[in-house]
Amino acid sequence: MTTAPTRHVVAAALALLVVGTLGAVQAARAGGSFMLDLEQVQPALARIDPVIEDPQTPRLARRVFLVIVDGLRLDRSYELPFLDELRRHGVDGEAMSHFPTWSRPNYVSILTGVPPSASGVRTNHHATPVQLDALMDRARDAGLSAASGTDYDVLPRLFLRPPTGASRVGIEVDIDQHSDRDVEDPAAVGAVGAPDADLASPFDDARYAPWAGGFSEAGAALAAGKAELVVLLVGVVDAAGHQHGGDSPEYRLAAETADRALVRALGRVDLAQDAIIVVADHGHTDDGGHGGLEPEVVTVPLIAAGAGIDPEGRPRDARLIDIAPTVAALLAIPSPGHGLGRTLTEILTLDAQAATRRRSADDTRLTMTLAIVGAAEVDAAIAVLEHRALRLALVLLGAALSIAFAVVLIKRRVLRLDLRILLVTVPAFFIVYYALIGTLGQRFSPSLVPAQGHLAGTLIRFGLVATAVQLLANVWALRTQPTLGDRLAAANGVAWVGLMLAMIPAGLTWAFFPPPFVSLPDPMWMVLIPALEVGVACAAMTFALTLGVEVVVYAARAWRVRPAIE
Numbered sequence: 001m002t003t004a005p006t007r008h009v010v011a012a013a014l015a016l017l018v019v020g021t022l023g024a025v026q027a028a029r030a031g032g033s034f035m036l037d038l039e040q041v042q043p044a045l046a047r048i049d050p051v052i053e054d055p056q057t058p059r060l061a062r063r064v065f066l067v068i069v070d071g072l073r074l075d076r077s078y079e080l081p082f083l084d085e086l087r088r089h090g091v092d093g094e095a096m097s098h099f100p101t102w103s104r105p106n107y108v109s110i111l112t113g114v115p116p117s118a119s120g121v122r123t124n125h126h127a128t129p130v131q132l133d134a135l136m137d138r139a140r141d142a143g144l145s146a147a148s149g150t151d152y153d154v155l156p157r158l159f160l161r162p163p164t165g166a167s168r169v170g171i172e173v174d175i176d177q178h179s180d181r182d183v184e185d186p187a188a189v190g191a192v193g194a195p196d197a198d199l200a201s202p203f204d205d206a207r208y209a210p211w212a213g214g215f216s217e218a219g220a221a222l223a224a225g226k227a228e229l230v231v232l233l234v235g236v237v238d239a240a241g242h243q244h245g246g247d248s249p250e251y252r253l254a255a256e257t258a259d260r261a262l263v264r265a266l267g268r269v270d271l272a273q274d275a276i277i278v279v280a281d282h283g284h285t286d287d288g289g290h291g292g293l294e295p296e297v298v299t300v301p302l303i304a305a306g307a308g309i310d311p312e313g314r315p316r317d318a319r320l321i322d323i324a325p326t327v328a329a330l331l332a333i334p335s336p337g338h339g340l341g342r343t344l345t346e347i348l349t350l351d352a353q354a355a356t357r358r359r360s361a362d363d364t365r366l367t368m369t370l371a372i373v374g375a376a377e378v379d380a381a382i383a384v385l386e387h388r389a390l391r392l393a394l395v396l397l398g399a400a401l402s403i404a405f406a407v408v409l410i411k412r413r414v415l416r417l418d419l420r421i422l423l424v425t426v427p428a429f430f431i432v433y434y435a436l437i438g439t440l441g442q443r444f445s446p447s448l449v450p451a452q453g454h455l456a457g458t459l460i461r462f463g464l465v466a467t468a469v470q471l472l473a474n475v476w477a478l479r480t481q482p483t484l485g486d487r488l489a490a491a492n493g494v495a496w497v498g499l500m501l502a503m504i505p506a507g508l509t510w511a512f513f514p515p516p517f518v519s520l521p522d523p524m525w526m527v528l529i530p531a532l533e534v535g536v537a538c539a540a541m542t543f544a545l546t547l548g549v550e551v552v553v554y555a556a557r558a559w560r561v562r563p564a565i566e
Contacts, residue, residue, distance in 0.1 A: 040120030050337020060308025071238025073283025090305025126194025219265025246284030291446030463538030
């Protein structure tokens with residue numbers, strides 16, 4: 001096919017350059033907001049009063065120390081002197097974390113009994129107070145005091161309460177004016193982050209100790225105090241997992257360090273009167289990272305010892321959402337009223353009648369909370385289906401217009417689809433990009449982020465590598481074209497095909513999985529959805545760079561040739 005005059009080819013290239021740039025910007029925005037789109041400021045459970053059922057069972061422990069060792073996987077929790085000592089005196093069990101297996105979502109799971117799917121806290125970027133009934137609220141309403149000690153300051157901030165003593169947060173969010181995407185903007189949620197915010201800690205004594213040895217100091221002070229509920233969170237293990245991986249010597253050393261810190265903090269607790277429960281929010285992959293459903297990430301230790309704990313008991317199918325009602329039973333207070341977990345009566349020294357009353361109270365609560373969550377999921381599914389046809393039609397219309405545009409450009413001889421060039425250039429980006437996600441990204445799992453950070457940030461790094469490979473492939477394949485016009489027309493073809501292959505899958509994903517996400521996508525889609533969006537941005541950038549290079553090459557050569565002709 002004879003190529004049109006070169007100026008026409010350049011004009012077509014610039015048009016595709018504009019389209020690609022617009023597509024890249026929009027896709028980059030969508031990919032960057034994916035994590036925030038997962039969040040819910042006010043989930044369905046937060047819109048109802050908590051279901052408070054007091055089974056009036058006897059108090060089993062004077063005080064309960066709930067310890068969260070952030071990032072400690074089950075197999076690395078053994079051969080640690082303090083934890084093994086607790087196992088010998090009590091229960092050696094395991095529990096299942098909840099997807100997505102990130103920290104903040106599962107702090108909420110542990111303290112409220114509500115998993116991420118229903119709590120609205122789906123990522124570590126959640127920044128607004130959790131509007132769910134928690135252990136601290138139940139303790140306060142029962143006249144007990146709660147305390148916390150941590151080297152990670154987010155724990156009290158997640159559960160900020162109005163200073164009225166009310167058991168629920170009660171922070172009203174105007175849903176019509178503020179979308180869930182605004183959760184990181186304090187102004188969008190009543191200026192939560194302002195220094196004069198009318199909010200208070202849910203703990204009567206909240207200690208944040210970010211210095212070396214500070215956790216042990218804070219924990220020991222709380223152990224010497226009188227708070228009936230003490231929540232301790234230590235983060236050294238998680239930090240080592242992110243930096244070195246869960247199968248590294250450094251990770252093991254961090255676990256030993258945490259164990260020694262717990263000895264200093266809790267070594268003098270009287271287990272004849274008090275109880276200690278140790279869990280983790282998630283584990284770590286061997287390479288470091290969590291968020292997915294890998295066994296080493298999901299399975300965490302559940303160790304319980306002391307007053308009210310049956311040493312012969314074994315937890316059955318325990319989950320992190322079962323911790324809150326179990327702690328409540330030890331203190332003889334109602335379980336958090338929004339919870340979806342059950343009391344682990346099998347590890348408690350409750351008599352048969354008391355255990356039955358606890359289970360009955362759990363059933364009453366679950367009847368209401370499960371119905372609310374189920375109804376919200378059904379309503380969300382209906383809403384998605386109602387608009388899916390329109391979204392699919394928009395995607396297909398966009399594809400049809402793009403094809404029609406390409407046909408026009410082909411007829412005008414400014415876009416050429418050379419199969420040999422396309423087979424070399426177009427697959428380069430997609431092969432490299434998705435191969436990196438599948439290998440370095442740990443098999444398309446949300447655990448692909450070894451270092452703490454944003455999922456999209458890791459995907460962008462993979463995309464930039466693929467972009468460089470794609471650009472080299474384009475330049476290499478286009479070098480064989482006899483004239484500048486032919487070279488640019490072939491580059492236009494490469495750009496159009498690449499953009500179509502990137503944008504159509506992303507558009508179909510948007511049609512089937514539109515934000516905001518009331519129901520969580522499966523783990524693979526949790527990666528693929530932002531991957532496709534980031535892929536569009538990077539692919540568009542690649543082809544924009546290719547067209548830009550070709551336009552510059554054309555202009556430079558034309559400028560050199562023109563004086564010679566004159």
